[in-house]
Amino acid sequence: YCKHLVSVDTERRTCVVEPGIVLDQLNRQLRDVGLMFGPRPATHDHCTLGGMIGNNSCGSTAQAYGKTVDNVVRLEVLTYDGERMWVGRTDSDAYLQIISAGGRRAAIYRAARDLCDTYAEMIRAKYPDIPRRVSGYNLDSLLEENEFNLAGALVGSEGTLVTVLRAELTLVEVPAAQSLVVLGYPDVATAADAVPMILPHEPFQLEGIDHQLVSFERGKHDHEKAIAKLPEGTAWLMVSFSGESQDQADQRARGLIDELNGTEHEPSVSFYDDATDEQQLWEVREGGLGATARAVGMPDSWPGWEDSAAPPERLGDYLRDLRALLNRFGYEGTALYGHFGQGCVHCRIPFDLTTVDGIERFRRFLDAAADLAVSYGGSLSGEHGDGQGRGALLGRMFGDEIVHAFEEFKGIFDPDNRMNPGKVVHPNPPDTDLRLGAAFTPERLETAFGYPDDDGRFDRAVLRCVGVGNCRHDDGGVMCPSYMVTREEEHSTRGRARLLFEMLQGHEDSPITDGWRSTEVRDALDLCLACKGCKKDCPVDVDMATYKAEFLHHHYAKRLRPRAHYSMGWLPLVAQAASRLPRLVNALSQNQALAAVAKKVGGIAPQREIPLFAEQTLQAWYAERGPRGSGERGSVLLWPDTFTNHLNPAVGQAAVEVLEDAGYTVEMPSEPVCCGLTWISTGQLDVAKKVLRRTLDSLEPQLRAGTPIVGLEPSCTAVFRNDARDLFSGDRDVQRLAAQTVTLAELLHRHSPGYTPPQVSRHAMVQTHCHQHAVLGFEDDQALMRDAGLYPDVLDSGCCGLAGNFGFEDGHYEVSRAVGERVLLPAVRDASPDTLVLADGFSCRTQIEQCDTGRVPMHLAEVLAAGLRREVPAARRPREPSMVARVAVAGLLGGAAVAMAVAGAAAARAVVQRVASGQSGISPQ
16 A cells, blocks of 8 residues: 555654655654654645645645645656656766666656756746746756756656655654734735735744635534634634744744734734634634535536635735636636635636536636736646646746647656646646536436435535545544545545446446446445444535435335345334333344344344343333423423334433433323434335324424424434435425424533533543534533533544444444444543443444443433432443243244244235335334
8 A cells, every 4th residue: 555654764854655655644653753744735634645746735834844845855756667766856976877877767867957958047937936836847846956856856747757656755843832813804815915024924824715715614604613713804814833832932923913013914813822722713724625615505616726826925916816807707706715825826616517608618717817827927736736627728837848848858757658648748628528518417316315405406416525535534533434444445435426426427438327226336335334424524515324325225226125224224113023022032132043043134244242122112111100300491302212212211211310300391202203214224215204204293293382302312313403304305394303303412501591410520431423423513412511520531433333234234344343443442442440431322332332342331311310319320221131031932943933934024024015005003113
């Protein structure tokens, strides 16, 4: 995989790396020696050093450390014809030694020196002297004043010249302290006018954002707390300073504020030196791509002119002219932001790329924008490189002779044009090979989900992915657990989205021609855990869990499904049947021989233990017990989800106790009910809709009365808040259901004024359920824990790996276990015995219990109930069957087991048919 840190020289402050190492991984490995690689793109948690070298990446910290090219000492490269060599700065003696050795390497060096001698004066004249010139080949690195640096000339060549095998990099010290000043101005151009006055203060970072970007983020409810911290204005400069101490960093920041006061560039000001505040505000800036790619109420926007650069001292006027140009072409509402300290401007533009007129207008805009940037002495690209999008415009920036020099330079390394052809040299026009294009006619397919945020269209939902690759990181967050352990593009959110896009093309040239029946798409989706992490962590809110359910719904229509879809997709029905004879069912399931057969038949991983069913369901317990308490706060309905009701009713019992203590009267459905989760996750959406419709009917009195509905299982609660809305777009009862459904913590912390939880005073290690992270939010839970005297350590562990039915399915165990072993399971094993392990999700608790941790995790409701009783918190679980029961079961095996299996199979088929047709007198759980 070529992703290692090979060596570190702390004295010289250099390191050697392989190109596959991710920037954040490199800097974590360097942390112990107090060093780091300086340039830091917004994609730092998943961009590789090889990619950074290929694109000459920069990021916000390039303000202090320069571009990647400024931090590369040497490169080990491989040419297409097999020459392997180290290249870097070359003085006269070294050059003569290389030439005298002869061979392919000498020929390359001689040709490069001749090219430099031929074009030197033109290079000096034509290359703009600005911090962010990333367009074209770095022929200026070959100049005498730059020590004939062949490595520098290859940086930013976008894979068109050589393959990088290893790189020696310059390192810098990790800043000891930082502070942040946010400056508010009336508009973005006026903000840019202040940049020249700020630069002499040598900021660590100097970024700009405009009101349009902030408006887009508000529309998505992103970074709301951070946005509230912005000072007055409609455009802002974010200026950070580093120092050897916090006082030094703060003094530098306050020195800037003092100098700006009373000048024509005087801003409104917010000052921060708290790391949490600073991180939140930087997320506003780093969220630019996600906010502008799919803005609420706006047409889809696209790259093409997303990173042009101008001299920083002329940036304000460039932005005024660029805005006027955008408006002239009808691209109003485009957000402008970027690395203003170096004159680099980011934007995504609402190009029409699906009609002949729109594409022609797109091309005319690029020509005009290129001429505008050149008129300011700027660069077509200030960060991302030219690629196919701007390669054909290089003549407008450099002139024909320099473009010819590019051709000669490529010919030195790749004479047969085999390395990434069509880019930089002899480039393809920017309006060819468009992903969409005038012939773009995706299939408009009937779907089960409504996709209300995508104009009701599955094809538009799939187009959400813009390829930025946030799903390809391997540390932190929830998205994308399967990629984190397989490291395969096919198993990333981006890879799956691309396959779904190809599936919808509907023409014979597409690599996927069998639509919903595609085995390629099915296989790529197979390892999707449906964790919904991408719905939250993806900058454009791709919801692969929903897309997977949709695909499975169509893929298996009128076909035999995998066995796990029946055994676990119909779990609510199985659980209801098991509740009639739970002791017998448990004894059967815990018999090793019979359990092995059951797992084989049910498509369950043999390594998994079948969970025990409770001897009394939550609903049965509550029917016997009845409501208690004062009810001074009114009524709530406690939702008896299948997992709590049949497998872990102690959680529900604890919740009843806590809710009554808080002053609520608890209601609970008496008839079988279900949210439909297991049918949704296995793509059995017709059944899921019927289940949800019956649920809506049963909840009609509470929905019409505005009664809060309290969910204890995060995945089921998320169905009410999200999936039900997508399955029944526009249904008013579904909207009421979503609005009235709350978690236990939301009810007690947000909707119960004056409530004081019982005091527990314990440290707690907390695993956040994926659907809670993605749909429900976890802030109220943390606040309630702190109010209860808990000291929560909320793990940044991502998905537990079990993920409902996923980790139980045969063939998934290894991936499921590997996901858990990333962070969660080792952390639980290392936790102190006195530390509570909290996990509200049944899947999370099951994964912890079944993976050799020796711990029994608890639901927050159980902890609070123990606090009420002033007991030491301890989980209660269904009991193992007694030895008598096991012996009795063993005696029943044989002929009776065969008879039961035959009768049971016939009965099951009849029940399934009756439930699916709506003829059953019972609810389909």
